[in-house]
Amino acid sequence: AQTVTQSQPEMSVQEAETVTLSCTYDTSESDYYLFWYKQPPSRQMILVIRQEAYKQQNATENRFSVNFQKAAKSFSLKISDSQLGDAAMYFCAYNTYNAGGTSYGKLTFGQGTILTVHP
Amino acid sequence: DGGITQSPKYLFRKEGQNVTLSCEQNLNHDAMYWYRQDPGQGLRLIYYSQIVNDFQKGDIAEGYSVSREKKESFPLTVTSAQKNPTAFYLCASWTLNTEAFFGQGTRLTVV
Numbered sequence: 001a002q003t004v005t006q007s008q009p010e011m012s013v014q015e016a017e018t019v020t021l022s023c024t025y026d027t028s029e030s031d032y033y034l035f036w037y038k039q040p041p042s043r044q045m046i047l048v049i050r051q052e053a054y055k056q057q058n059a060t061e062n063r064f065s066v067n068f069q070k071a072a073k074s075f076s077l078k079i080s081d082s083q084l085g086d087a088a089m090y091f092c093a094y095n096t097y098n099a100g101g102t103s104y105g106k107l108t109f110g111q112g113t114i115l116t117v118h119p
Numbered sequence: 120d121g122g123i124t125q126s127p128k129y130l131f132r133k134e135g136q137n138v139t140l141s142c143e144q145n146l147n148h149d150a151m152y153w154y155r156q157d158p159g160q161g162l163r164l165i166y167y168s169q170i171v172n173d174f175q176k177g178d179i180a181e182g183y184s185v186s187r188e189k190k191e192s193f194p195l196t197v198t199s200a201q202k203n204p205t206a207f208y209l210c211a212s213w214t215l216n217t218e219a220f221f222g223q224g225t226r227l228t229v230v
Contacts (some may be wrong), residue, residue: 035219044224047218050218104166105152105169107152107164109162112159
């Protein structure tokens, strides 16, 4: 079974600074998706960024970027120019790319990292 | 606007009572999922359904039941067999080549 581990229960950053959240995963699959979701105090899950395992290029979305190391099974999230609105719980998640298979769309989540942004 | 609607936002259950959480989507997604979130923890999969009239147990299905009579609807019943039902419940839908879309959640409390 796949597992996702976030080893940092809490992180903090000063506004405008950069912070990196860590995530490691364990899988025997070769094709899969990795995600970072943000859960603010409203508890609405918001997709931050997505990475397909077959793509070597790291995904970026504005101030958010990932460092995807497939061999090391590592998937960290870097937030640049941190803003107060970035404060939230961040979840790393894994999904097998298995269209029509039994694991289709089943996300496995890490335990989450609470990010605090100081003004 | 397309999306997922969960209701109610807050729900209270008495001991020994069954309660049903609603999840409706108008995204035309085939697959739907129920997750449970406990304080300080990640989401755990309860049940999922990839097509109408078919569903599978997730990692923590004991004490829960679901139905999928319509593509748009995937209600979750928390039965009296679920001994620790107090949690935050999230419904999601998914279709190929996209990300999961989540509802706003239901907070269930045992009173």
